[in-house]
Amino acid sequence: xxxxxxxxxxxxxxxxxxxxxxxxxxxxxxxxxxxxxxxxxxxxxxxxxxxxxxxxxxxxxxxxxxxxxxxxxxxxxxxxxxxxxxxxxxxxxxxxxxxxxxxxxxxxxxxxxxxxxxxxxxxxxxxxxxxxxxxxxxxxxxxxxxxxxxxxxxxxxxxxxxxxxxxxxxxxxxxxxxxxxxxxxxxxxxxxxxxxxxxxxxxxxxxxxxxxxxxxxxxxxxxxxxxxxxxxxxxxxxxxxxxxxxxxxxxxxxxxxxxxxxxxxxxxxxxxxxx
Amino acid sequence: xxxxxxxxxxxxxxxxxxxxxxxxxxxxxxxxxxxxxxxxxxxxxxxxxxxxxxxxxxxxxxxxxxxxxxxxxxxxxxxxxxxxxxxxxxxxxxxxxxxxxxxxxxxxxxxxxxxxxxxxxxxxxxxxxxxxxxxxxxxxxxxxxxxxxxxxxxxxxxxxxxxxxxxxxxxxxxxxxxxxxxxxxxxxxxxxxxxxxxxxxxxxxxxxxxxxxxxxxxxxxxxxxxxxxxxxxxxxxxxxxxxxxxxxxxxxxxxxxxxxxxxxxxxxxxxxxxxxxxxxxxxxxxxx
Numbered sequence: 137x138x139x140x141x142x143x144x145x146x147x148x149x150x151x152x153x154x155x156x157x158x159x160x161x162x163x164x165x166x167x168x169x170x171x172x173x174x175x176x177x178x179x180x181x182x183x184x185x186x187x188x189x190x191x192x193x194x195x196x197x198x199x200x201x202x203x204x205x206x207x208x209x210x211x212x213x214x215x216x217x218x219x220x221x222x223x224x225x226x227x228x229x230x231x232x233x234x235x236x237x238x239x240x241x242x243x244x245x246x247x248x249x250x251x252x253x254x255x256x257x258x259x260x261x262x263x264x265x266x267x268x269x270x271x272x273x274x275x276x277x278x279x280x281x282x283x284x285x286x287x288x289x290x291x292x293x294x295x296x297x298x299x300x301x302x303x304x305x306x307x308x309x310x311x312x313x314x315x316x317x318x319x320x321x322x323x324x325x326x327x328x329x330x331x332x333x334x335x336x337x338x339x340x341x342x343x344x345x346x347x348x349x350x351x352x353x354x355x356x357x358x359x360x361x362x363x364x365x366x367x368x369x370x371x372x373x374x375x376x377x378x379x380x381x382x383x384x385x386x387x388x389x390x391x392x393x394x395x396x397x398x399x400x401x402x403x404x405x406x407x408x409x410x411x
Numbered sequence: 412x413x414x415x416x417x418x419x420x421x422x423x424x425x426x427x428x429x430x431x432x433x434x435x436x437x438x439x440x441x442x443x444x445x446x447x448x449x450x451x452x453x454x455x456x457x458x459x460x461x462x463x464x465x466x467x468x469x470x471x472x473x474x475x476x477x478x479x480x481x482x483x484x485x486x487x488x489x490x491x492x493x494x495x496x497x498x499x500x501x502x503x504x505x506x507x508x509x510x511x512x513x514x515x516x517x518x519x520x521x522x523x524x525x526x527x528x529x530x531x532x533x534x535x536x537x538x539x540x541x542x543x544x545x546x547x548x549x550x551x552x553x554x555x556x557x558x559x560x561x562x563x564x565x566x567x568x569x570x571x572x573x574x575x576x577x578x579x580x581x582x583x584x585x586x587x588x589x590x591x592x593x594x595x596x597x598x599x600x601x602x603x604x605x606x607x608x609x610x611x612x613x614x615x616x617x618x619x620x621x622x623x624x625x626x627x628x629x630x631x632x633x634x635x636x637x638x639x640x641x642x643x644x645x646x647x648x649x650x651x652x653x654x655x656x657x658x659x660x661x662x663x664x665x666x667x668x669x670x671x672x673x674x675x676x677x678x679x680x681x682x683x684x685x686x687x688x689x690x691x692x693x694x695x696x697x698x699x
């Protein structure tokens with residue numbers, strides 16, 4: 137049993153380790169390690185296309201995760217206050233946002249935006265006073281909105297779970313002591329749900345930063361880091377991609393450990409309160 | 412003018428829900444409706460969409476039968492493989508592992524799931540590619556073994572990518588299990604195997620169902636794994652969709668396939684929930 141479990145951990149980590157190892161390979165070979173070198177990292181990160189893709193991804197992930205964290209938290213608070221019928225509708229839509237495959241979300245967003253743009257752009261052009269009317273097209277905003285849809289639903293679920301475990305007595309005490317509703321929220325509720333909001337933000341960031349398929353459809357002429365990596369892989373496996381891949385891995389490892397740390401803090405505090 | 416408390420309350424609720432509601436309407440409901448409209452349209456001669464009302468796109472679905480067949484065979488098969496590999500791990504983590512190591516061991520399972528699937532799949536391109544394992548096998552006298560671009564490679568990628576998602580729900584259901592039941596079973600003379608079959612396995616069924624349903628549903632929409640490890644030979648519905656939208660620009664046909672994919676996902680989900688309900692039901696009867 138032990139051996140089997142050990143084998144599974146090996147199975148999970150050996151391939152990742154291999155990619156990281158060969159990103160430090162001095163030679164071009166993908167199967168023979170000929171010496172330690174950081175050359176491929178230097179080459180990868182002096183590539184302006186790669187840097188642009190990285191900046192795009194960081195920007196998109198930050199904005200979509202921040203929006204998702206705020207909107208998702210508001211939604212979680214709203215659902216608590218809703219009647220059963222509205223709550224069912226909201227729950228169903230949020231579940232759909234999570235369950236519908238990314239490839240379908242990408243396609244549906246592409247199709248809908250293409251249809252909307254084909255109506256709006258001529259209309260704006262016809263009433264625009266100047267020569268060069270603004271053109272709505274796919275870009276940062278469409279990726280942010282499409283990523284944020286899934287992330288917002290995830291944040292809502294995480295924050296709701298936290299709210300469900302929250303003691304109502306302390307909120308009532310605060311109200312009895314004449315705190316305003318906003319005051320109660322700021323001083324009692326928000327501090328308690330903050331770790332789950334942050335964890336939701338980090339998960340949302342990781343999702344957006346790693347997503348390929350949704351961005352593939354709605355990115356327009358922009359390129360995100362996963363899109364860049366995908367395009368490079370199709371051109372052939374090189375140590376340069378290994379360097380990029382290893383960097384992506386390390387970045388998401390840091391994020392996920394941060395998210396888990398925050399969730400653990402929360403659990404530890406819960407356990408402390410129960411004692 | 413002071414608003415009545417009830418009105419004020421529902422106004423605040425509406426205000427809190429409004430951003431999320433707009434987001435869901437604008438980027439989930441509206442796109443899905445647009446996709447439905449496109450799916451009954453026609454392909455414009457230069458590509459894209461031409462308004463029409465026809466079901467010819469849906470009647471044309473058999474043209475992509477291979478993609479549907481691959482997906483509907485390899486997705487459940489992949490989920491089953493994840494289950495076979497994942498169950499013992501979840502069992503070990505929940506029942507056998509030392510409590511002080513448990514958190515670390517569980518973290519080590521979850522973490523890869525949140526790192527880039529693209530990079531993790533790329534790692535297997537590397538291993539199964541001609542310079543990887545086949546090269547090693549060649550050295551020990553087994554030449555000309557092709558691994559990449561086979562169904563086997565896709566299945567390896569699937570297990571690699573989705574194993575954590577299978578292990579976690581099973582682990583959670585096993586961890587909740589009351590250890591005294593296992594002791595009671597042993598005290599009453601049951602062998603370890605019959606304790607497992609009679610007590611542990613039935614009580615972990617909700618986790619097994621959740622994991623299997625999750626993995627199957629996510630796999631139905633998979634694109635990267637068949638694209639990178641199947642190399643155009645073992646393709647899923649997701650790959651057919653990318654091809655239709657970004658290469659041949661047949662948007663109405665692509666929309667029809669996407670709508671069908673959503674229907675398949677909903678059907679699988681409904682079946683899974685029905686089975687899960689049944690398990691929940693029998694358990695309740697057993698306990699009372």
